[in-house]
Structure formats: C-alpha cells, structure tokens
Amino acid sequence: MSDIVILPVPPFSLLCNAAFALRREVFVWEQKVPEAEEHDNYDMTATHFVAIGEGEVVGTLRLIDLPEHVKIGRVAVRQAFRGRGIARRMIAAAMAHARQAGRDRFYLTAQSDKLGFYESLGFVAFGPEFIDGGMPHRAMRDYDRDSAVLVD
Structure with missing residues (x-):
C-alpha cells in the first residue's frame, strides 16, 4: 500500500475541496446523510487529512482540537478503495500528527x-x-x- 500518500491539507485548498467532494459522495449519496448535516463550522478550523492514490483523493478525515481531547471525524474512503487499510493508515497518521503537537x-x-x-x-x-x-x-x-x- 506504499502507493497511497497521506497528508494534512488546509481547509478549502484544492485537495481539501476534493476531500469535501469525497465526503459528499460517501456520506450524502451513498449513506444518505442529509446534506445539511454533512458540513459544519468545524470544517473551517479542523485539520483535514487526505489519502491520495492513483492520482486522486481516495480517503479523508478531519481532526478537531477540543480542550478535553482531539476528535477524529468524517472518516471516508472511496468505495473502490475500501479494504486496503487506507482508513487505518489515515487515522494512524492523523493521531501521530496530533501527538507531535502534544495531544494524546x-x-x-x-x-x-x-x-x-x-x-x-x-x-x-x-x-x-x-x-x-x-x-x-x-x-x-x-x-x-x-x-x-x-x-x-
């Protein structure tokens, strides 16, 4: 699975916008989450991560830094890429990123x-x-x- 690259991206960058599109694909279209519930104010302040494979964003999640803990959320992997350990690797990378900032x-x-x-x-x-x-x-x-x- 070394062909997958996981990295943090700034909100509303091109890669983050691709992550938002993937979230819509997975949560709104596939899982039927009401569109009004998919995005919230945390999207502006969260640390977003993407998994890039085969030249596209195939996974995403976000970290929300709260006083009592860091909340992991909006974990999504494109259907064709599931079962390859991408979500596990994204979560590990995101948690390592937070730990580097002293959050555990x-x-x-x-x-x-x-x-x-x-x-x-x-x-x-x-x-x-x-x-x-x-x-x-x-x-x-x-x-x-x-x-x-x-x-x-």
Whole structure:
C-alpha cells in the first residue's frame, strides 16, 4: 500500500475541496446523510487529512482540537478503495500528527456497525447509542478505557 500518500491539507485548498467532494459522495449519496448535516463550522478550523492514490483523493478525515481531547471525524474512503487499510493508515497518521503537537487523548463517534474497526485501533465505546445522520452511532475514546460504560 506504499502507493497511497497521506497528508494534512488546509481547509478549502484544492485537495481539501476534493476531500469535501469525497465526503459528499460517501456520506450524502451513498449513506444518505442529509446534506445539511454533512458540513459544519468545524470544517473551517479542523485539520483535514487526505489519502491520495492513483492520482486522486481516495480517503479523508478531519481532526478537531477540543480542550478535553482531539476528535477524529468524517472518516471516508472511496468505495473502490475500501479494504486496503487506507482508513487505518489515515487515522494512524492523523493521531501521530496530533501527538507531535502534544495531544494524546482521542475521541470519535463511530457508526455502530464500525465499532470493531475502531476497537482494533484501541478505542472503547461508552454511553448510549444515538442517531447521527440517520444512522446509529456510539461515542468512543482511547483514554480512560476502564471507566467507559455502555448504556443501553
């Protein structure tokens, strides 16, 4: 998978705009997330990452730097590129980037059918299941794992 390059990109740069288009493709068109919910104010301040393969943006995610932790979100990989470890590599690169800035507590909200993937990265689910974008989600974190409690 050495043909994939992962890098941070500034908001609304050409590469970030390609990432936004990929998010629309995956979340709005494929997963039927309401378009009004896809973008938010965090897009202006988040650190965006892209995975580039075969000359195009094939994956993206964003980091939101919050006081209590760094939130990983909007993880998307183009359908034809799934199953190649791209999301795993993007998350590792993004977390390494945040750790270089002294941040080491990570949080995310995962679609409930993706919990196993995030657990394999060291995250643990906590709290109740909730609906986001029309799909069930769980909050997950990679810190204070022993105190994480699921509520159903």
